[in-house]
Amino acid sequence: MTRKTPWDMTIREFAERAGSSKATPGGGSTSALAAALGSAMTSMAASLSHRERTPDQIEHIEAAELEMKEVSAECERLMSEDMRSFAEYLKANEAAETEEDEALIRAAHKTIEVPLSLMEVCIRGLKSARGIAEATREHVLSDLGVGIVMFEAAARSAYLTVRINLPACGDAGKREAYGDRADVLLLQAERLRELALNEVTRAIERAAEKEAGGS
Template identity: 30%
Template sequence: MVDTKFTDDLASGAPVPGGGGASAYAGALAAALGSMVANLTIGKPKFADREAELKRALESLDARRNELLALIDADAEAFSKLAACWKMPKATQEERAFRARAEQDALHAACEVPLSIMRVCALVVEADEYLVANSAKLALSDVGASAVLAKAALEAASLNVFINTGLMDEEERALAYEEEARRLIAKTGKAADEVHGAVRDAITRSR
C-alpha cells in the first residue's frame, strides 16, 4: 500500500505543503529512480570496470534523495514563517515597520529553500548524465524518467523563487536569486533534455 499522507496533505486546504514541497518530493522521486538504476547495474559483469563510479553515483543519488526529503519540511517552515509575518499587527507605524522588516527577512529564507531544491535537482540530472551512458538498456527508460522529473521539479521550484523575489525590497539580492534560478533552469534543463533525448533514441524502435 502506497503511503498517501504527503499527497493527502498536499490536496488539503492547508497552505503547506505546497508547490515547494511538491517540487522537493518530485526531485526525491527522480533521485530514487536514479538510485534504482545504479542498484540494478552494480554487480553486472558488463559494467564491472565501472563499478566504483557506479557506487559513487549511487551514494550521491541516495544523499540527494535525503536532502530533497528534508527540504520538504524546510519549505513548509520557511512559508509558515513568512505567513506569520502577514498576521502581525499593523495598527501603528512602529508595528508596520517591524512587520515589514520581519517579512523581508522571511522572504530570504523563502527564496533560499527553493533554490536549494533546484541546486540538488541539478545534481540529480548530473548523475543521470552518467547513468544514461553506463547502465543496462532495460533500465534506460528509468534514467530518462528521472531526468524528466528532476527538470520538472527544478522548474516548479523556480516559481517559488520568483514569486518571493517579487515581494523583496532589496532589488540587488532579488535579482541575484533570480539570476541563479535562470542559470540553473538553462543549464540543467538542457542537460535533462539531452538525457531524455538519448534515452528516447536508444529505446524507440526505428520506423
C-alpha cells in the same frame, strides 16, 4: 514520542493535504517530492546495473548510488525547510507593521533561498543520472529516463516558487540576484535533461536493434 515530519506522511496523506485548503504542503514541498522520486528512479537504475559492466562503468554507477542517497536526504531536508519557511513568512507577515520589518524580510528571503537550493540539488541529480546513461542496463533505461524527467520537472517547479516569491524581497539588488540565479539554474536543468534523455533514448534504440538482430 518522535514528531512526525512531512517526509513521514503516506502518499495518500500528502496528496490529500496538498489538495486541501491548508497552506502546506504546497508547490515547494511538491517540488521536493518530485526531486526525491527522481533520485529514487536514478538509484534503482544504478543498483540494477552492476552486472556485466566495465570497471569504469561500475565506478560511475557506485558514484551515482552514493550521490542519490545524499540527494534524497537533501530533498527530505528541503521539504521540511520549505514548509517551515512558509509558515514563518505567514507569521512574520501577520506581525509586521511595515514591509521593511526585518523579520519579514528574513522570512521572505528564506522562501526564495529554499527552492533555489532545491534547484541546485536537481542539477546534481541530473548530472549524476546522465553520468550513468551509457552504463545502465537495458531493462531499466526507461526508469532512468523517468528519474531525469522528474529532476527537471522539480527544478522547473522550484523555479516557479522562486518567481512567485521574488516580489516579497524588498531589496531590488538581492531580488535581481535571486532571479538571475534561478534563470541560470533553470537553463542548466533544461540542457542537462535534453542531453541525458538523448543519451537514454539512444541507448534504448541500440538495445532494440540488438534484440531485433538476435531474433
